[in-house]
Structures are given as C-alpha cells and as structure tokens.
Amino acid sequence: MIADIVDAFKAEGRIVIVGASLAGLRAAETLRDEGFNGRLTIIGDERHQPYDRPPLSKQVLKGWVPADHTELPQMRELDADWRLGVAAVGLDRVNMEVHLADGDKVPFGRMLIATGTRARQWFNPKEAALQGVFTLRTSDDAARLQAALNAGPGRVLIVGSGFIGSEMASVCRELGLAVTVAERADAPLVGALGGVIGEIAAQMQRDHGVDLRTGVSVEALEGDLEGGSSGHVRRARLSDGTMLDVDVVVASLGSIRNIEWLEGSGLATGFWGVACDAGCRAFDINGVVTDNIFVAGDVARAPHVLYDYEFLSLEHWDNAVLGAQVAAHNMVRLETDRVPHLPLPSFWSGQFGVNIKGVGVCSFGDEIVITQGSTKERRFAAAYGRDGRIVGAVTFNHGKWLEYYGAMIERSAPFPPPPPGYDRPADMTPIPARFPDPRVPTGTPDVVLTGHDPTQRGAEFRPREER
Amino acid sequence: MTPETAWANAMKFENRADPYPFFDELRRTPVAKVAEKTYVVTGYRELLALAHDPRISSDISRSPLTPDREAGGPQSIIMSDPPDHDRARRQVMRHFGPPHSPDVIPDMEPTVVRLCNGLLDKAKAYDKTRIDVVDDFAYPVPVAVICSILGVPVEDEPSFHDWIFDFLAGEDLGPDGATAEGQVRAEKGEVAGVALNQYLTDLIARFVREPGEGLLSKLLHDDGPDGPMSPGEAVANAGLLLVAGHDSTVNTITNCVMTLLRNPGSFDLLRRRPELIPGAIEEVQRLQSPVQFFPSRSATDDIEIAGTTIPAGSAVHLVYSAANRDPAVFAHPNRFNPKRSDNEHFGWGSGIHTCLGGPLARLEVNLALETFLRRVENPQLVVDPPPYRQSQIFRGPRHLLIDIDRIND
Numbered sequence: 001m002i003a004d005i006v007d008a009f010k011a012e013g014r015i016v017i018v019g020a021s022l023a024g025l026r027a028a029e030t031l032r033d034e035g036f037n038g039r040l041t042i043i044g045d046e047r048h049q050p051y052d053r054p055p056l057s058k059q060v061l062k063g064w065v066p067a068d069h070t071e072l073p074q075m076r077e078l079d080a081d082w083r084l085g086v087a088a089v090g091l092d093r094v095n096m097e098v099h100l101a102d103g104d105k106v107p108f109g110r111m112l113i114a115t116g117t118r119a120r121q122w123f124n125p126k127e128a129a130l131q132g133v134f135t136l137r138t139s140d141d142a143a144r145l146q147a148a149l150n151a152g153p154g155r156v157l158i159v160g161s162g163f164i165g166s167e168m169a170s171v172c173r174e175l176g177l178a179v180t181v182a183e184r185a186d187a188p189l190v191g192a193l194g195g196v197i198g199e200i201a202a203q204m205q206r207d208h209g210v211d212l213r214t215g216v217s218v219e220a221l222e223g224d225l226e227g228g229s230s231g232h233v234r235r236a237r238l239s240d241g242t243m244l245d246v247d248v249v250v251a252s253l254g255s256i257r258n259i260e261w262l263e264g265s266g267l268a269t270g271f272w273g274v275a276c277d278a279g280c281r282a283f284d285i286n287g288v289v290t291d292n293i294f295v296a297g298d299v300a301r302a303p304h305v306l307y308d309y310e311f312l313s314l315e316h317w318d319n320a321v322l323g324a325q326v327a328a329h330n331m332v333r334l335e336t337d338r339v340p341h342l343p344l345p346s347f348w349s350g351q352f353g354v355n356i357k358g359v360g361v362c363s364f365g366d367e368i369v370i371t372q373g374s375t376k377e378r379r380f381a382a383a384y385g386r387d388g389r390i391v392g393a394v395t396f397n398h399g400k401w402l403e404y405y406g407a408m409i410e411r412s413a414p415f416p417p418p419p420p421g422y423d424r425p426a427d428m429t430p431i432p433a434r435f436p437d438p439r440v441p442t443g444t445p446d447v448v449l450t451g452h453d454p455t456q457r458g459a460e461f462r463p464r465e466e467r
Numbered sequence: 468m469t470p471e472t473a474w475a476n477a478m479k480f481e482n483r484a485d486p487y488p489f490f491d492e493l494r495r496t497p498v499a500k501v502a503e504k505t506y507v508v509t510g511y512r513e514l515l516a517l518a519h520d521p522r523i524s525s526d527i528s529r530s531p532l533t534p535d536r537e538a539g540g541p542q543s544i545i546m547s548d549p550p551d552h553d554r555a556r557r558q559v560m561r562h563f564g565p566p567h568s569p570d571v572i573p574d575m576e577p578t579v580v581r582l583c584n585g586l587l588d589k590a591k592a593y594d595k596t597r598i599d600v601v602d603d604f605a606y607p608v609p610v611a612v613i614c615s616i617l618g619v620p621v622e623d624e625p626s627f628h629d630w631i632f633d634f635l636a637g638e639d640l641g642p643d644g645a646t647a648e649g650q651v652r653a654e655k656g657e658v659a660g661v662a663l664n665q666y667l668t669d670l671i672a673r674f675v676r677e678p679g680e681g682l683l684s685k686l687l688h689d690d691g692p693d694g695p696m697s698p699g700e701a702v703a704n705a706g707l708l709l710v711a712g713h714d715s716t717v718n719t720i721t722n723c724v725m726t727l728l729r730n731p732g733s734f735d736l737l738r739r740r741p742e743l744i745p746g747a748i749e750e751v752q753r754l755q756s757p758v759q760f761f762p763s764r765s766a767t768d769d770i771e772i773a774g775t776t777i778p779a780g781s782a783v784h785l786v787y788s789a790a791n792r793d794p795a796v797f798a799h800p801n802r803f804n805p806k807r808s809d810n811e812h813f814g815w816g817s818g819i820h821t822c823l824g825g826p827l828a829r830l831e832v833n834l835a836l837e838t839f840l841r842r843v844e845n846p847q848l849v850v851d852p853p854p855y856r857q858s859q860i861f862r863g864p865r866h867l868l869i870d871i872d873r874i875n876d
Contacts, residue, residue, distance in 0.1 A: 372521055400519070401521065404519040422549060
C-alpha cells in the first residue's frame with residue numbers, strides 16, 4: 001500500500017532542504033510538525049543561521065539593530081543536520097543526490113528547493129570591485145553598508161528605486177546623508193505599483209531631500225586610484241552626461257534567482273525561477289510534474305487561479321512562509337491529503353515616514369483608482385483593476401483597510417469598487433495605472449507575472465552572460 | 468426563534484450572565500435584521516468584512532438610533548470616521564505609544580505591580596478569607612493607572628466613579644430600557660452624563676489655562692504635525708478614554724479570574740506555567756468580550772453580505788462576543804482553551820477602531836493576573852454566575868465573590 005510507503009518514509013526517509021533562509025527554516029519546522037522523523041539536512045551557502053531580511057534595509061541600516069541580530073526565531077527543535085556555509089552546486093535526480101561545493105554528496109528521498117535570490121551585481125566587475133560599491137541582500141551586505149553609512153560619506157548614490165532602493169534612500173535621509181537616486185524609469189516603484197503611484201513616491205523622495213533623477217542610468221563609476229579604475233569610488237557618470245561626486249554607491253538593481261546550480265538537472269528552471277504546480281511540486285523541463293522535488297519561496301513560480309493561471313513569482317515574506325509550509329506538508333502526505341499554495345500576495349515597505357502595504361498583484365492590473373483618503377496627505381488606498389475586476393490594492397498609511405480589498409480580490413469583485421461612505425478622494429475616476437512594459441528591465445518588481453510559457457515573456461531577457 | 472426575539476433575549480438583563488445561546492440562535496442568520504433599521508452581525512467572517520468596509524460608518528450622528536442630543540458637536544474617536552478619526556487617533560497616540568512616546572505604557576509597570584500587591588496586602592492584613600474580586604482587586608488598579616496617564620486627579624475618583632456607573636447603566640438597548648425602572652435608570656444616566664461632561668469640560672478648561680501633567684493637557688498644547696486638539700474634541704475623547712480605561716480593564720481582570728476558577732485545573736496550570744498567561748488572557752477576551760458590541764455604526768450604502776442586504780441608513784451592530792464563538796472559526800467555541808492557537812478574536816475590536824488602549828490593558832491584566840496567581844491560595848467561586856452590571860455593551864460582573872485559604876507574601 002502507498003500509505004505504508006508514506007508512513008515508512010515519515011519514519012526513516014531522508015529529506016534535504018536546499019536553502020537555509022526563511023522558507024527553508026519554516027519548511028523544516030513544518031516537516032517535524034507533520035510527523036517527519038527521518039533524517040533532515042538543511043544546506044545553506046551563507047554561514048549564518050536563518051535570519052530575517054526585511055529589517056536589513058530598515059532598522060539595521062539605521063543602526064538601530066546590529067546586522068547579526070535579525071536571526072529568525074526557531075519555533076521548535078528541529079534535530080536537523082545543518083550544512084551552513086557550503087553551497088549546493090548540483091542536483092543529480094537519477095541518483096537522488098545534492099552535490100555540494102566541498103565535494104560532498106547528500107542523498108535524499110525528497111528534497112525542497114528554497115535557494116531564493118541574490119542581488120544583481122553592478123554590471124561592470126571592475127567597477128563593482130571598487131571600495132564603497134555595495135549591494136544589499138544578505139546580513140553581511142547590510143553590516144558592510146551600515147558601516148559605510150555610519151562613516152558619514154559625502155554623498156550616497158543609489159542606483160535603482162524599487163522598494164529596497166527607496167527604503168535605503170529613506171534611511172540615508174534619516175541619517176542626514178546627502179543621497180542621489182538614479183532610476184531608469186520615470187519614477188520610483190513603477191515596476192511594482194505603476195506610474196501613478198510612482199509619481200507620489202517620487203514626490204515623497206524629493207520632499208525628504210533626496211536628489212531623485214529619473215529617466216537616467218548610471219554608465220560608469222570611477223575610483224580614486226590608477227586613473228579612476230581602482231581604489232575607492234569617487235565619481236559616477238550618468239547617461240545624461242552628468243558627473244556626480246559620490247563616496248558610496250549601492251546597486252539596487254533587483255534580484256537574480258538562484259537556479260544556476262540546477263543546470264543539467266532537467267528541471268523547468270529559468271530567469272523567473274523554478275516552475276512548480278500549486279502544490280509546490282517542481283516541473284521538469286518538459287512541463288511534467290516531478291514526484292520528489294518541491295519548490296518554495298522567492299525561487300518558486302507557480303500558476304495562480306486568481307490571475308488567469310499565470311505563473312507567479314512572489315518575492316514576498318509571507319509567500320516564503322506559506323509556500324514552505326504547503327511544500328513541507330505535501331512532501332509527507334498522500335496525494336489526497338495534499339493542499340494547494342494559493343496565496344493572496346501581500347507586501348509592505350516603510351519609507352519616508354510612510355507605511356506602504358499592498359495586497360494582490362497590482363502589476364496584473366492596467367487601471368488604478370484612488371478609493372479612500374488623500375494622496376496629497378499620503379494617507380490613501382488605491383485599487384488596481386483589469387477587465388472590470390479588482391486584482392490588487394495598495395495603501396499608504398492606510399493598512400487597516402487592506403482586509404476589505406483582499407476580500408474583494410479573492411472573489412474577483414467588480415472594478416472599480418463602490419465608493420466609501422466617508423473620506424472620499426477628490427477624484428474617483430479610474431485611470432491607466434501606467435506599468436512599464438515588463439520586458440523593460442527597470443527596477444524589478446517584487447511580483448512578476450511570467451506567463452504560461454517560460455519562453456513567452458521571460459526568455460527574452462534571460463541574462464545568458466551571468467550563467 | 469426569530470432574530471427579533473433572539474436579539475431581545477440577548478439584550479435582557481436576566482440573560483446578562485449568559486447571552487451566548489441567543490447569539491448562537493442569531494448566528495443562523497449571520498447578518499440579521501432585528502428591528503426597524505437595525506441589523507446585527509454575529510458571524511465571524513461577516514463581522515471581519517464589515518469591520519473593514521468603508522461603507523460602514525462609526526459616526527454616531529449618522530446612526531438612525533441616535534437621539535438628537537448626541538448629534539452635532541465634536542465626537543470622540545470611536546464615534547467618528549476618517550479623516551477626523553485618523554487625525555484624532557494620531558493626536559492621542561503621540562502621547563500614549565511609540566514612536567513618539569514609547570515609554571508611557573512600559574513605565575506603568577512598577578505602579579501596577581505596587582497597586583496589585585498593595586490591594587492583596589490590605590486583604591491579607593484583615594485576614595480576609597472572602598474577597599470581592601471586582602471591588603477589592605480589579606477596580607482600583609486600572610482607575611489609578613488611567614488617571615495617572617490622562618492627568619485626571621485621582622481624588623476626584625469617587626464622583627466620576629458614580630457618574631460613569633450611572634451613565635452606563637442608563638444606556639439600555641434592550642427591553643428593560645422601556646420599563647419604568649429602565650426609565651428611571653435612563654434619567655439618572657442622563658443626569659450623570661451631564662455631570663461627567665461638565666466635570667471634564669472644567670478639567671479641560673483648566674488645562675487650557677494651566678498646562679499640567681498627562682495626556683489630556685498634552686493634547687491641548689501639542690505642536691505636532693496635526694496641531695493641538697480643540698477643547699471640545701478633547702472633552703469628548705477624555706470621556707471615552709476615562710470610561711474605557713475605567714471599565715473594560717476592570718471587567719477583563721474579573722473575567723480572567725472568573726474563567727480560571729470556572730475551569731478546574733486552569734488556575735494551577737497558569738500558576739505552574741506563567742508563560743501561558745498572555746494566551747489565556749486572549750482566550751478570556753474571546754469568550755467574555757468586555758465590549759460586546761459598540762452601537763454607533765451604520766451603513767452608508769446598501770451592502771450585500773451573506774445573503775442579506777443591509778439598506779443604507781441602517782444601524783449595524785458588530786457583535787464581537789457572538790462572532791468570537793463562531794464554530795466555523797473556533798473549534799469548540801464555548802470551551803476555555805488557554806493554549807488555543809491562531810486565536811484571532813475580536814475582543815479588542817477589528818479594523819481602524821481596534822482598541823487604542825489594548826497594549827496598556829494587556830500590561831495591566833497580565834501583571835494583575837500574575838500577582839493574583841502567585842499570592843492567592845486556593846480561590847473558589849462563591850456565587851456562579853455572579854451578579855452582572857446593567858450594560859449590554861460594557862458587560863461584566865458587578866461583584867465576584869471568592870473564598871480563599873490565605874494570601875501569600
């Protein structure tokens with residue numbers, strides 16, 4: 001009986017989790033909660049115990065919390081074999097082994113891919129190696145950047161103004177640092193929230209003294225040694241010809257999914273991550289679902305019923321937690337006990353004294369309507385619509401209302417929603433939301449719709465050179 | 468039983484100790500019409516939705532139940548809508564919690580512990596073996612704390628205690644309100660309400676002239692982004708904060724002791740494992756919500772929900788205490804389970820009007836209960852159910868007599 005096989009697996013099987021961050025940790029806890037008593041190995045390329053990333057761009061950079069103090073609480077004893085500081089470099093599906101950078105091979109009966117993403121590095125490796133040039137993804141990144149900000153640089157240049165870039169700009173202003181933000185699009189946050197909200201975000205930055213430059217890219221960085229090619233970064237050249245004197249440069253160019261180690265494994269991997277079904281089971285390269293390999297967190301992309309069954313990559317905190325829990329549950333269950341991971345996406349950001357919270361997939365919409373409050377006072381709610389239904393919502397200092405919008409999104413309620421009984425915005429006419437063409441690589445949004453077919457939209461800017 | 472009858476029964480004083488069977492009856496229609504222009508919400512999911520629906524107004528002047536005397540003039544936070552609500556709540560929070568005043572609540576801890584111990588010391592000094600949890604323990608603590616935070620002279624307590632008591636007893640939304648006795652209570656309540664309002668008006672006027680310690684004075688002299696609060700609005704909010712700080716916390720402390728003693732083994736369990744106290748308090752709050760509902764809400768538009776259309780202009784009562792026992796969300800909803808997980812109850816409200824004083828109340832109740840658990844030996848309920856106070860909204864025992872072996876040091 002299959003039930004006996006599952007019971008035997010729960011008693012003495014082997015599970016390997018690749019990725020020791022939020023998704024990996026929560027998956028491990030869920031496996032134990034679900035009664036998995038077999039051998040559990042957790043592999044992570046960073047040397048740290050699992051830690052929380054959202055504070056890195058906020059409390060840590062501000063200097064409120066040391067970078068190594070964001071360790072995630074562990075909800076229970078895990079009795080796991082932790083392999084930290086050693087990356088997985090290959091997956092052998094035939095022999096069911098994960099290959100490690102130190103040459104070790106770890107066998108598994110079932111495995112979970114939770115390798116997440118990494119920061120996209122500055123495109124020019126020589127310039128990227130200049131002192132004072134940073135990215136922000138890991139706790140070590142945050143420690144280095146915090147030290148650099150704490151040293152009181154003359155001017156900080158942030159390249160890219162997605163959520164992380166904007167949060168860093170906000171912190172710089174709070175620390176009293178001069179900061180320039182260079183954004184290729186017309187405004188900050190346009191990838192995730194569109195141009196209408198982007199304009200508000202731009203005004204917020206300027207009101208707080210950020211030197212925001214839109215429609216420009218940064219073409220080159222110069223150091224203070226060997227004719228500018230080495231030493232400490234001191235100047236940046238923008239695409240409009242401007243030269244800026246800078247002491248710190250942060251490349252905030254979005255993230256790259258960690259899938260290179262799966263090359264040759266025959267799984268459906270690509271720019272947008274590892275494709276899986278709504279039960280977190282990985283697809284192979286032909287689109288056939290696998291039995292023993294599961295995916296969770298930032299690196300997963302799965303079809304979502306609310307969004308025309310398009311594959312969604314969700315780089316959100318709760319997607320990592322909930323996806324990991326579902327994946328772990330399904331790893332040790334019979335087919336009929338499996339559950340789907342169909343999250344209502346939600347996200348938050350804190351910047352310039354404003355608490356931004358959202359729900360749904362805003363970038364799936366093409367129209368937006370301000371539904372409550374006042375954009376001028378930066379306390380409002382806005383809903384996104386497509387084809388006459390509501391698909392997402394964002395709030396600025398209005399997060400208590402998200403429940404209302406979330407419930408409407410869950411049932412694909414009509415767009416625009418009915419007017420509120422009070423605190424109505426001056427203008428409640430839906431207007432185009434102004435999302436950039438998804439093929440234009442501006443600040444990569446946290447939520448990406450990657451199309452039914454991996455080649456449909458994603459393949460066009462698959463960065464071959466980085467593989 | 469029709470919804471009308473179930474609601475009338477739930478509101479009757481004789482059922483105050485246990486209105487829950489009538490709420491269960493009502494929940495067959497989670498959103499039910501119970502009277503002309505009056506709808507009550509007893510289902511969890513329906514309540515959650517309506518507590519976050521911007522077509523539900525809390526502005527008392529829009530409610531069809533509003534007697535003329537309450538319309539017009541500045542309103543307190545709980546009876547107003549955004550943007551006024553948001554602005555007033557920000558103005559109050561600046562002097563009450565983080566980020567601007569992170570220390571106000573934590574700084575109360577030593578005072579609360581001292582008060583709790585002092586009350587038990589007093590009972591011990593008289594060798595008492597029978598105490599009233601309400602009068603001898605629960606009541607004095609929150610009152611002293613809220614007076615200190617607001618800057619209200621604690622020596623005025625005897626007078627405003629009586630006013631608040633009579634005022635709340637006069638607000639009867641059930642069939643008892645129409646009786647001759649109910650009329651007498653209503654008249655007395657109105658007189659008390661006027662007296663309380665006059666007292667607070669004078670207090671605020673004094674703070675306008677002479678800035679003093681405490682939140683009320685700070686409200687009037689604030690130079691924050693929202694500016695100072697107008698004296699009229701400060702009076703309305705002073706009333707809200709004084710009553711809420713006075714009443715609900717007292718009921719919660721009492722409800723905690725009562726619930727532990729009703730459920731054999733739980734007193735000892737929490738004594739052994741004090742880390743379970745915060746969760747146990749939430750579970751009591753679910754079972755015995757001290758604010759059962761707040762009757763200022765109304766629909767600004769026709770709202771379709773759970774097969775019912777609430778017509779625009781109807782009063783809408785979100786009955787927290789009923790939704791908190793919805794079996795669709797809480798397994799064995801009538802059972803006290805101090806280890807209940809995912810206990811997302813409505814005991815502190817839901818949405819933008821969620822209890823502003825919750826963090827202070829939690830601190831007070833935790834410390835009071837910890838002290839009580841540690842020092843009171845073998846407590847037993849004398850009368851169960853205990854006598855209740857009149858109000859359906861602010862529901863709680865008038866007295867809670869317990870017999871004890873002794874009070875430890």
